Every structure is written in C-alpha cells, then in structure tokens.
Amino acid sequence: MDRCKEPENYYRASLGGKAARPPLGGTQRADICVIGGGFTGLSAALHLALAGAEVILLEAETIGFAASGRNGGQIHTGFRQTQEHLESWLGKLHARDLWVLSEEAKALVLELAAQYGIGCALKSGLVIAAHNRRAARELAEDTEYLRMHYRYTQARMIDADETARSLGTQIYPAARFDCGGGHLQPLAFASGLASAAVQAGAWIHEHTRAQRIETSGQVVQVVCESGKLNADRIILACDAFSGALAPELSSFIAHVESFITATEPLPNELYESVLPCDAAVADTRHVLDYYRKSADRRMLFAGREAYLTLPKNIGAMVRPRMEHVFPQLKSARIEYAWSGTVGITRTRMPHLGRLSERVLFAHGYSGQGVALANLGGKLLAEAAMGHPERFDVLARVPAKRFPGGAALRKPLVAAGLMWFKLLDFL
Numbered sequence: 001m002d003r004c005k006e007p008e009n010y011y012r013a014s015l016g017g018k019a020a021r022p023p024l025g026g027t028q029r030a031d032i033c034v035i036g037g038g039f040t041g042l043s044a045a046l047h048l049a050l051a052g053a054e055v056i057l058l059e060a061e062t063i064g065f066a067a068s069g070r071n072g073g074q075i076h077t078g079f080r081q082t083q084e085h086l087e088s089w090l091g092k093l094h095a096r097d098l099w100v101l102s103e104e105a106k107a108l109v110l111e112l113a114a115q116y117g118i119g120c121a122l123k124s125g126l127v128i129a130a131h132n133r134r135a136a137r138e139l140a141e142d143t144e145y146l147r148m149h150y151r152y153t154q155a156r157m158i159d160a161d162e163t164a165r166s167l168g169t170q171i172y173p174a175a176r177f178d179c180g181g182g183h184l185q186p187l188a189f190a191s192g193l194a195s196a197a198v199q200a201g202a203w204i205h206e207h208t209r210a211q212r213i214e215t216s217g218q219v220v221q222v223v224c225e226s227g228k229l230n231a232d233r234i235i236l237a238c239d240a241f242s243g244a245l246a247p248e249l250s251s252f253i254a255h256v257e258s259f260i261t262a263t264e265p266l267p268n269e270l271y272e273s274v275l276p277c278d279a280a281v282a283d284t285r286h287v288l289d290y291y292r293k294s295a296d297r298r299m300l301f302a303g304r305e306a307y308l309t310l311p312k313n314i315g316a317m318v319r320p321r322m323e324h325v326f327p328q329l330k331s332a333r334i335e336y337a338w339s340g341t342v343g344i345t346r347t348r349m350p351h352l353g354r355l356s357e358r359v360l361f362a363h364g365y366s367g368q369g370v371a372l373a374n375l376g377g378k379l380l381a382e383a384a385m386g387h388p389e390r391f392d393v394l395a396r397v398p399a400k401r402f403p404g405g406a407a408l409r410k411p412l413v414a415a416g417l418m419w420f421k422l423l424d425f426l
C-alpha cells in the first residue's frame with residue numbers, strides 16, 4: 001500500500017528548503033526584465049548578466065516552481081519532429097540550422113553544470129524504447145537518417161535482447177540508445193542556474209507575479225502587486241502560463257498535465273534488476289511512459305496525462321504503468337507523486353518570437369525543454385542584446401494556432417489529444 005503525500009514533488013523534498021529571495025518592492029529600473037524563473041528565464045538572466053546588462057528576474061512563486069522543477073529530467077536529442085520532417089516542411093538549410101542549435105542545447109546544459117559546479121546528478125544516456133514493431137522500424141529509419149545526413153553517430157539501435165538486458169524489462173521489440181542524451185535532477189539544475197545568475201549580477205525576486213505589461217514610449221513597465229519595474233525590454237519566459245500575461249499567445253499553447261512518481265529507495269537486488277544501464281528512458285507512444293533512476297536509488301516513473309481535470313490519486317493512476325514495465329516493482333512503495341503542466345504547441349516545435357519591438361518570448365518546448373529551454377533563454381538574451389540572428393532561426397519556424405477560440409479551445413484540444421492517445425493502441 002502506497003502511503004505517499006500527494007502532491008509532493010520529490011525533487012523539492014530532496015533539496016530541502018532554500019532561502020527565499022525577497023519580492024520586488026517600490027518602483028525599480030533595469031535594462032531588461034525577465035518574467036519567469038524556469039530554465040528559459042534563468043538562462044536568459046544569466047546570459048544577459050554575463051553580457052553586462054542590468055537584469056531583474058521576476059518569479060510568481062519560487063525558482064523552478066513549474067515545469068523546470070517538476071519534469072522527468074531527460075535530456076533529448078533534436079526536436080519532437082524528426083529532421084526528415086523538418087526538412088520537407090522548412091527546407092534543408094533551415095532544418096540544418098535547427099539541428100545545429102538543438103545539439104548546442106545539449107552541450108549548453110553540460111557546459112553550465114560544469115562551469116558553475118551545479119550538483120544535479122547529471123548522467124549521460126537516453127533510451128527511446130519502441131512500443132511496437134512499426135515504431136521500431138520508424139525509429140531505426142530515423143537513427144539511420146541522422147547518421148547519414150547529420151553525421152550523428154552517438155545513437156544506435158539495439159535489438160530486443162539488448163534492450164531487455166539494458167532496461168530490465170522484456171516489453172520492447174527494440175530501442176535507440178543515445179549516448180548524446182542524458183538526465184539530471186531538474187530542480188537542482190534550476191537552483192544552480194539561479195545562483196549563477198545572481199553571482200553574475202542579476203537580481204531575482206520570488207513571490208512576484210507580473211500582473212500586466214504596459215508600454216509607454218521607450219519604456220515598458222511591468223506591474224506587480226508589490227511593486228513596479230521599468231525596463232527597456234521584457235523577456236516573457238512563462239511557458240504554459242504565457243497566455244495569462246499576453247492573451248495574444250493563448251491560442252498557441254495547449255496545457256497537458258503529466259504525472260510523475262518516485263518509489264522508496266530500492267533494496268539492492270531490486271535496484272540492480274531495473275534499468276541496469278542507468279539511462280533515462282522514454283517510449284514512442286503519444287501518451288508515453290518515461291522513467292529513470294535517481295541518485296538515491298529510487299525509480300522515478302512517469303506516465304498518463306490529463307487535459308481537463310486532475311486525478312485525486314496520482315500514485316494509483318501511474319502504478320499500473322510502472323508495474324506493466326517492471327512487474328518486479330510490485331512490492332516497491334511509492335513515496336512521492338506530483339504533476340506538472342507541459343506547454344505544447346500545435347507543431348510540437350518551440351515557439352519563439354516578438355510581441356513588440358521591446359517584448360520577446362519563448363515557450364512551448366512540447367516536452368523537450370530540459371535542453372531546449374536553456375538554449376531558448378540564451379537566444380532570448382542574444383536577441384535582447386541586439387544579436388537576433390540565432391533567435392530568428394527558431395522564430396522563423398511558422399507557429400500554428402489551436403482552433404476553438406477562448407471558450408472552446410480547451411475541450412477541442414483535449415479531444416484532439418485523446419485521439420492521439422487512441423492511436424497508441426493501433
């Protein structure tokens with residue numbers, strides 16, 4: 001019987017309390033105001049401070065409160081769309097530029113962790129596990145395409161036997177083992193980025209929700225309950241929540257609630273029988289299982305999604321998925337269970353752009369933001385400092401609105417996502 005407190009985020013519990021950073025007070029000024037203290041905002045603030053800008057970051061709750069402090073910690077290669085698809089949609093040159101940026105995104109995470117000594121249990125190895133034979137064929141084709149056309153040799157296909165030996169489960173017909181991917185403790189990484197940004201000269205105010213943005217001439221003002229901030233430029237880094245501050249962005253983002261559990265630390269034999277390769281794993285279904293082991297020997301298992309309402313008992317909902325993959329974990333108690341909101345776009349590509357000459361935004365990494373959001377922040381910083389060329393490689397990817405208008409969007413998107421869920425059974 002699981003006796004976990006829900007919802008309780010294992011990452012937060014394992015880090016312990018951090019000294020709070022004070023809310024914004026009075027009327028302040030900065031060159032650039034960053035709104036949102038997840039990977040995007042923190043990376044933007046750090047890179048801006050390093051470039052010599054006066055930067056103030058406002059976070060509605062605490063650093064890493066939303067997706068960046070709750071996610072699966074998996075570092076993926078590329079985007080949610082294959083390079084072959086991006087080439088046929090956007091042209092070869094654009095697709096190649098995107099690939100170069102996505103490779104930089106992974107390298108950036110490693111570089112930041114090393115440079116700032118961020119202890120976040122960073123490990124290499126990401127497995128994409130095929131849920132059926134057709135998915136295995138497509139994965140093999142994509143792996144070969146990356147090898148042939150992008151000289152990406154860090155990923156290789158493994159057959160059913162090797163997959164079973166690497167993962168400790170026999171349910172997959174094949175998988176892709178990607179040494180270029182990896183995993184980390186995301187909240188520890190976000191906290192480390194925040195410290196690095198402050199060290200570099202940025203100011204961070206927690207418990208400071210931006211209520212509205214007002215533009216007058218050359219100055220933009222961010223109005224919060226506890227104070228006001230005048231800035232030359234604003235960076236909007238609120239991911240799934242951008243629409244609350246900038247209603248014109250609402251139709252570009254859908255919300256998917258994803259669920260994660262953490263078992264108790266596993267006894268030796270059990271620990272060694274599950275996921276012996278110690279990589280992170282995601283399967284190929286639309287509503288995917290994704291999992292990895294923590295540094296303190298727990299299984300962190302995520303699965304299932306919700307679009308309209310939250311379940312009462314996350315642990316009970318995720319457990320059957322975990323036991324399907326690892327029947328040997330039947331006796332393992334779930335100690336933590338929590339959820340987080342994933343911001344997804346209709347194209348499944350990140351959405352970067354400008355609301356005006358002075359307001360830049362980046363959101364909608366569609367489940368692949370551990371690497372890409374950190375890059376998004378760096379590109380936002382470059383653009384805000386007058387070098388938009390690399391930012392524009394992503395901003396040029398055409399974004400599509402979800403249909404339905406304010407009232408119907410949520411149920412229509414939920415129906416669409418449930419359709420994808422059904423496809424998993426084909």
Ligand SMILES: Cc1cc2nc3c(=O)[nH]c(=O)nc-3n(C[C@H](O)[C@H](O)[C@H](O)COP(=O)(O)OP(=O)(O)OC[C@H]3O[C@@H](n4cnc5c(N)ncnc54)[C@H](O)[C@@H]3O)c2cc1C
Pocket residue numbers: 035036037038039040041058059060061062063064065066067068069070071072073074075076208209210211237238239240241242245258259260290339340341342362363365366367368369370371372373
């Ligand atoms: C459960 C879950 C699992 C995931 N797993 C993975 C994974 O394994 N691998 C992967 O690559 N990606 C994963 N993702 C996606 C990834 O976590 C996100 O893409 C990434 O963290 C987005 O970072 P961000 O900084 O843009 O947004 P967020 O981390 O959501 O940060 C936005 C911040 O803005 C703040 N904010 C919102 N409104 C305001 C306001 N008005 N004023 C001030 N602050 C405000 C919020 O409090 C929040 O802290 C997952 C996401 C979830 C939810």
